[in-house]
Amino acid sequence: MTARILLVEDDEAIALIVKTMLEDSGYAVAHTASVAGRDALLKDETFAVMVTDIRLTDGDGLSDIDRVRGMQPDLPIIVVSAQNSLDTAIRASEHGVFEYFPKPFDIDELGKAVEQAARSRGTSPSVSESSDGNLPLIGRSAPMQQVYRMITRVLRNDLSVLITGESGTGKELVAEAIHQFGNRKSGPFIAVNCAAIPHDLIESELFGHERGAFTGAVAQAIGKFEQANGGTLFLDEIGDMPADAQTRLLRALQSSRIRRVGGRHDVAVDARVIAATNRDLGSLIETGQFREDLFYRLNVIPIHLPALRERREDIGTLARHFLSLAEKEGLPRRQIAPAAVELLEEMEWRGNVRELRNLMFRLAVTAREDVVDQGTIRELRVASAPSRASDADNGFDTLIAQWLRDAKPSGGNIHRDLLREFEKPLIERILVQTEGNQVQAARLLGINRNTLRKKLSELAIDVGRLASGR
Ligand SMILES: Nc1ncnc2c1ncn2[C@@H]1O[C@H](COP(=O)(O)OP(=O)(O)OP(=O)(O)O)[C@@H](O)[C@H]1O
Numbered sequence: 001m002t003a004r005i006l007l008v009e010d011d012e013a014i015a016l017i018v019k020t021m022l023e024d025s026g027y028a029v030a031h032t033a034s035v036a037g038r039d040a041l042l043k044d045e046t047f048a049v050m051v052t053d054i055r056l057t058d059g060d061g062l063s064d065i066d067r068v069r070g071m072q073p074d075l076p077i078i079v080v081s082a083q084n085s086l087d088t089a090i091r092a093s094e095h096g097v098f099e100y101f102p103k104p105f106d107i108d109e110l111g112k113a114v115e116q117a118a119r120s121r122g123t124s125p126s127v128s129e130s131s132d133g134n135l136p137l138i139g140r141s142a143p144m145q146q147v148y149r150m151i152t153r154v155l156r157n158d159l160s161v162l163i164t165g166e167s168g169t170g171k172e173l174v175a176e177a178i179h180q181f182g183n184r185k186s187g188p189f190i191a192v193n194c195a196a197i198p199h200d201l202i203e204s205e206l207f208g209h210e211r212g213a214f215t216g217a218v219a220q221a222i223g224k225f226e227q228a229n230g231g232t233l234f235l236d237e238i239g240d241m242p243a244d245a246q247t248r249l250l251r252a253l254q255s256s257r258i259r260r261v262g263g264r265h266d267v268a269v270d271a272r273v274i275a276a277t278n279r280d281l282g283s284l285i286e287t288g289q290f291r292e293d294l295f296y297r298l299n300v301i302p303i304h305l306p307a308l309r310e311r312r313e314d315i316g317t318l319a320r321h322f323l324s325l326a327e328k329e330g331l332p333r334r335q336i337a338p339a340a341v342e343l344l345e346e347m348e349w350r351g352n353v354r355e356l357r358n359l360m361f362r363l364a365v366t367a368r369e370d371v372v373d374q375g376t377i378r379e380l381r382v383a384s385a386p387s388r389a390s391d392a393d394n395g396f397d398t399l400i401a402q403w404l405r406d407a408k409p410s411g412g413n414i415h416r417d418l419l420r421e422f423e424k425p426l427i428e429r430i431l432v433q434t435e436g437n438q439v440q441a442a443r444l445l446g447i448n449r450n451t452l453r454k455k456l457s458e459l460a461i462d463v464g465r466l467a468s469g470r
Contacts, residue, residue: 003048003118007031008038009080010057013152014103016181018051018080021107021140022114035059042071049098049117051110054081065095076117080105104149108140136177137170138321139314143306147174150303155182160253162238162298163276165305168354171276172236174303179232184272187231192224194245195237202245204261207252213262225258228271238298239279239290250294273298308349308356316341318353322360323372331364337373344377424459427452428466436467 005022009015010033019029030045032038034057041047050068052061061079068075076098092100098120099113137144151174154161161178163171172191179189197205204213208223225233235241241249252258253273257266275298284290308315319336327333349355359380367376400418427445434440438456442449456463 002026002028004028004030004045005114005118006038006041006047006050006052008035008050008052008056008061009033010053010055011082011152013155013181014053014080017107017148017152018110021111022051025111025115027114027118033057035061035064039067039071042068046072047075048121049076049078049114051078051080051114054079062092062095062097065097074121076120078110078113078117080110107145107148136173136180138318139311140317141306141311141314143311144314147303147305150301151178151181154178154301158183158272160272160298160300161274161303162295162301163274163303163305164281165276165278166307166350166352167278168352169305169307170353171278171305172234174305175232175234175236175274175276178274179234179272182232182272184231188228189232189234190224190228190271191234191236193236195240199242202242203248206245207248207258207260208263209261210263213260217262220260223258223260225252225269225271226267229269231271233271233273235273235275237277237279238275239277239281239284241290243289243291246291246294250291250297253294253297308352312345315345315349315356318356319344319360322357323364326361326364331361332367333370334364334367335371337371339374340372340377343374347381420459423455424461427455427459428461431461431463431466436463438463 005027007015007018007022007029009018009031012033015031015033019031022029027048030041030047032041036058038050038052038061054060054062065077068077077095078099078101079092079097080101080103081092082103098117101110101113137148155178161175163174165171175191176189179185192206194202204217204221204223206223206225208221208226209217211217211220235249248258252269255266256269258269259266281290281295281299285292285295308318316336319341323334323336344356351358359377363372363376363380366380369376404414427441430441430444431438434444438452439449442452445452447455455461
């Protein structure tokens with residue numbers, strides 16, 4: 001029989017994390033936020049373990065533990081508490097609790113303690129899928145736990161959040177989770193990708209415009225800021241926002257009011273702003289491309305998402321999660337062999353979770369066997385290599401997009417100009433590699449030595465400096 005756990009916790013965010021962890025481990029969880037709720041549940045049902053907070057909405061979860069004992073004498077009790085004093089620890093031990101976890105605690109440690117306690121009563125978790133309404137983020141590694149901790153800190157307030165991390169690490173998912181489990185869940189969640197909107201349209205897209213504000217503005221339009229009223233505005237790729245829009249955004253954040261393009265009056269807006277970027281805003285500030293004051297305004301609570309290669313222990317769980325998602329979407333059911341997971345754990349994952357997700361879906365479609373083994377993954381990696389750029393940005397794509405935007409090259413010579421941009425750093429890199437040896441560099445590059453010499457002077461490359469590594 002599936003072990004049922006009673007969770008008594010009034011901090012919704014912590015309850016969510018603990019519940020998700022327990023359900024993922026195969027337990028059924030009954031959750032209540034109060035002492036009264038706890039007593040009602042204990043009257044009706046026998047539980048394998050109780051996990052309880054101390055300070056609850058209507059009382060102290062520890063002081064009347066005797067009443068719990070009266071109702072279910074053998075129930076192991078695990079206490080989690082933010083009252084991290086020695087006194088609390090002593091009280092917990094005096095009440096004979098199974099284990100005491102001061103907050104913040106390691107969720108895996110709590111999981112282990114619950115399992116031990118459940119086993120002590122001869123019950124165990126069943127192997128079940130996590131249910132809906134749980135935290136949509138997969139992964140229990142230490143860096144992800146830090147992410148969860150940060151998420152819980154922003155659910156009950158409207159502080160600005162800046163999510164950083166490489167492309168495909170789950171930034172949008174985190175923004176959605178903050179919305180979905182936060183105070184504003186009944187309002188809209190509006191996502192805007194600042195890099196995808198042409199520069200001259202971004203202000204009108206975000207702030208709306210009045211009729212006749214510019215050629216083509218044939219009617220009044222409500223911008224994303226106003227659409228997000230009462231909810232959350234997610235500004236993805238904030239580092240790509242042009243200067244004028246940055247100024248307008250800063251003003252909106254400071255005053256909670258916006259002015260539509262071409263408008264005469266301000267309009268009050270109440271939207272929580274969550275921004276995200278995979279670029280280094282620090283260096284954009286240094287080069288004058290990003291306003292420092294806006295950065296501080298957005299970065300009240302920073303949440304950094306680790307690259308997948310920094311949390312390899314989550315790769316197996318994620319891979320299985322995506323195979324089961326694929327199955328839910330009607331693709332064949334697949335499992336993955338432990339050796340195949342080991343291979344996945346060794347990979348580079350420049351496209352992070354997105355790349356893993358795509359690989360798993362492709363495997364679900366193309367694998368010949370039901371159990372995916374190492375060989376299948378190797379084959380698929382080779383077969384899919386040419387299309388990798390679309391799944392996992394290989395870097396060039398972003399660079400080119402950035403260059404086209406920033407350098408605003410005059411039409412007609414883009415090919416020549418871009419090649420020239422690439423040529424200098426390429427030659428420099430090769431010269432560093434050959435420690436300044438031009439013969440070797442020319443050979444590696446596949447160009448004539450004289451051509452190389454000509455390029456060195458044309459591009460003002462200082463070979464001596466490169467050779468000495470200065
Ligand atoms: N921890 C996770 N658990 C489950 N799925 C995840 C997780 N992280 C990312 N994903 C999935 O990976 C894909 C990419 O995630 P997402 O779009 O949130 O990344 P991102 O960091 O916003 O990327 P970009 O910077 O390119 O916009 C999505 O399909 C998302 O559902």
